[in-house]
Amino acid sequence: MTAQAILTVVASLGLWLVSATGALAYPHPDSNPFPSNAKPARVKTHEFPSGIKEVTTEKIEVESIMFRDCLNDHDIVLRLSDIGAAALSADLRIDGEVYASGLPGGYAGRWFISAALGDLNLDGIPDYIINHWFGGCGRAAGGEQVTFLLSTKKGYTSTSILAAYARPDNYVMLNGRPCFIQTTDDGVRPCKDGFGHYFYIHNIVTFENGEVRVDNSLYPGFPMTQWDQRAIDHNDDPRAFDWKESVGSETTLLTDGQKQDLLRRAQEEIFQ
DSSP states (O other): OOHHHHHHHHHHHTOOOOBTTBSOOSSSGGGOSSOGGGOOOBOOOEEOOOOEEEEEESSSEEEEEEEEEEETTEEEEEEEEEEETTEEEEEEEETTEEEEEEEEEEEOSSOEEEEEEEOSSSSSSOEEEEEEEOOOSGGGGGEEEEEEEEEETTEEEEEEEEEESOOGGGEEEETTEEEEEEEEEEEESSOTTSSOEEEEEEEEEEEETTEEEEOGGGSTTOSEEEEOTTOOOTTSOTTSOOOOOOTTOOOSSSOHHHHHHHHHHHHHHHTO
C-alpha cells in the first residue's frame, strides 16, 4: 500500500471535514475570524463513515468504536477503545497491517465522535483527526476535544487539544500550510461599557512533523478576540450598549489587560 495513493483519492473526492455535531463553521457567521472577502481555502480531508460501537467481553468488558473505510482498494480501520481512567486508546490498521497501536485517543466519556484523514503536516502520508464532542447545554454546547494522529518517520504521534465548535471552516490553508483555527469561549465582567459580555478567542494551530503547535504569526490579526454580539449576560440590560463590531475584527470592548488575560487563559486551555 502507498500512502500517496490514499491522498490522491482524498484530493479527487474533494471532501471536507464534518464534525459529529454538524457542518456549520464557528458558533455562527459573526464569529468567523476571517472577513467574508478574505476567507482562506479549506484543508482537504476525507471523513470516515459513522463509527460502529463495539463491546467485547473477553477478560473484561471493553467498549470501543470503529471507523472503517475503503480508499483506493485499501481497507483502513481506526479503532478507539476505552482503557479506563476516562481515556481512549487509538489503533490504526491498513490492509490488516498495524500502523499505530495504543496511542492516546482522547477522552472516554460521551461517544459522540467523528474521524477524518488528510495530510496535515505535508509529508505525503495521511494523518488522522478524531473529533470528540463532550459539551453540555447553553454556551457549554460547543465543547470539543480534537485529537491529531500525525505521521512521522518513526510512526504516529498523538496530541489532543480542547476547542469550541471545531467545524470544517476551522481547517484552513495559511501561507501554504494546513492550520486549525482553535476557538475558546470565555467571558469578562465588566467591559468598557460597564457590562459583562462573552468573547471568542482564536489561535492558529499548526502541524510540524509529529508536533502540534500554536503559531499566530501566520496570519495578520491573530490571536483574535471577538465579541459574541448575539449573547448578553442575563444580569445586564440588553439596551445598555450600542457597540457594533464587524466580522473578522478584534473587539474594542476590552482593555489591553483584559485581552491579555483572556488570551493567557485560552492558550493555557488548549493543550489540557
